[in-house]
Amino acid sequence: MNRLVERRLCEIRSSSDQPLCAYVYDLTGIRGHVAAMLAAMPPKTRLFYAIKANPDKRIIEALLPLVAGFEVASAGELLRVREVSRDVPILFGGPGKKDFELRTAIAHNVAYLHVESLLELRKIIMYANEGKRLTQVLLRINLRSKTLPQTKIAMGGRPSPFGLDEAYIGEAAAILREPDNRYVQFCGFHFHSLSNNPDAELHATMVQHYLEKASEWERLFGLDVRIVNAGGGFGVAYDGSPGFDWQRFASLLGQSEAVRNLGTARLIFEPGRLIVADYGYYAAEVVDIKRSHDCVFAVVRGGTHHNRLPASWGHNHPFRILEREEWPYVFERPEAEHSRVTIVGELCTPKDRLHADAELDRLRVGDVLVFEKSGAYCWTISHHDFLSHPHPEFHYLTEGDQDE
Template sequence: MTMPETEGPDLAARLIAENFSRTNGALQVGGLDLRALAEAHGTPLFVYDAATLRRSYRALAKAVEGFAGVDYSVKANPNPAVIRIFREEGAGAEIASGAEFAAALAAGVPPERILFAGPGKSDSDIARVVAGGIGEIHLENAEEITRVANAAPAGRPVRVAIRVNPGAGAQGGAMRMGGKPSPFGFDEEELELIVDRIEAEPRLHLCGLHLFAGTQGLSAVTLLAQWAYGLDLAARLGARTKRPLETIDLGGGLGIPYFAGDSALDLAGLRDGLAPLRARVAADPLLAPARIVLEPGRFLAGPAGLYVARVRAVKVSRGSRFVITDGGMHHHLAASGNLGQIVKRDYPVVAVVEEAGAERAPAAVVGPLCTPLDMLARAAPMPDLAAGDLVAVLQSGAYALTASPTGFLSHPSPSEVLVDGGRAKVIRPRAG
């Protein structure tokens, strides 16, 4: 049967129009033919477009200009070449491990522009980042207060912030990070107690607050409400310390459209809604000197990436079409629906070559692994395909390769390629 035009195909077409292009039906990335990249570097393959990375950063930075700076959350895509693009745009980095600290340094991020968050920091990672001159460590439990203090060099207190697990009033987004029992941060109701405990530790310098209420947020209204809530908490912290804050980290959590019916985050609405928040900061001497920062990852890196796989076989089983490829959940767990989805929905998956007006029909796009979980799409609208053709998963620049079980069934890991200025560069070679 022919698939009717739905929101799914419209989303994919919109994303291609915004970030890539087609020439004679073939997908182009930064002016390069995706087929040629697949031939040169093999499949499966991740391809990132530097121009789209820069465009995403500049659009957000412009929207929040005068209110907050924009840093990059390395966990979204820790390849140093990707981090370097954002560093060149002016971003600092948010890390969650010693290895991410090393990746950020390798990308040229100054250590004082790096902050370290995470609920289970190891002693070795704490020692590593303290010795490396990290800008700030975000404390998330009582044990970390002592452990970070013990790592402080004589006469040089470590700069720390309190990560707060907020109340229900700050909630929103596809995955909530607070408002309930959580390993992340100190509960809001014990804020003053924790402030007093940190203030009593001479080896620590309490400089700010970190709030991360949720992720994959597509509503500007919700994000603005969360940021206002964060400013309230920051004012409470300042009132307790009786000195101005130096940093206010309002987290990341800005989302991108993945599924049929998703709308892109309204940056104009975000910009227009910031006036009362700017006024609130300017009017409070405890908040006005602070550097306010957002630290998104997915929003900045996600749209720039494609995961490219080659078709190995096409079969029909009891009336359903299966497109079997050389790529799958071992490289892109999120696209398979096995990373945080309760109801599994399809990422935008497209044929790399598709003639204008070609009829499409639903197909399950599956990988080579011996598990029914290895399914990149359940009913993707696809033209006729055959062995040797290519498919691409859009929105694959974040939480893809390094968020996936790459060792499962011992298949090779894919190359990562960055396209910049009309040239392609391997930024992680194929292995295995």
């Protein structure tokens, strides 16, 4: 665990008489990580941040000087980015865009709108004509490929609500050429076939396949492809296994003939999880330890209403113990020694589990569990107000914090 995170948590706990429950985001770490990612990327590639992973305004502000722009998937996310910057490039993706979202995207001058269906394309043309606003679009394509990497979450290469089946590209091209389309400009293709892929080699092969298909469709349908958005989907490991090797991936891209032959086109990536996951920490204090049917449970101030990712994905979330020696009561302090302990939250549901059967040397009531890799898809996907427990505090490490 980052020593600055540990020190900050100790400061937070000592300043309150309530059990600790907080998120800490290491903004300095995020910026350093992104700088290293950018340094490895080959020419003609661009890095955007998908804010769905964590739309915290402080994170957006920290990334603003570094990334090429931001990817959003709702009008709410779009307006959050625009609160930070009026002109930073924005990619707007996601299925089921409502009419007001399309109008909002056009009014706020998004760089590229990702088209998810033929109906959506016709609506974009209608609203762009009404507003007389040049609107650039990328067609999101669901490939009919059987060679895509397989992960727990797949959005392409199979029946899916995401994107256009590639069989409809010709029809989309014909719509774009209709005489009543005066303001919508085709700029390229968007692909996002999977999520949380850990294999850099397979991912590089997949991106090369994207580029080859885009080139094929450019010739076949007489299109001018300026942008290929290869999406995100880069994996983060929560079980101690190796995560996605960005340096290896970038190196393979640099060797790819398809990337070298981009010409004036640009290749875009829009990761979210890979950028922020390792730089967020969720801390929850142990408020009780109990034994039931020969099992040991540690109950924390918090739970899945703050960090739903482990319950959502069915994994044990990695954590470390921050020991506290203070014990203000006259009675004995409950503890578990050399035990398997299941970490549960304060909710009235057996599904409120963060880690099952963790093998621990010692855990005491009053100790703090710090769940690492909690920077992405933890707070924002959670059911915050179930049972109306207080929300966690939010704290940030910046360049002003020093490791003594």
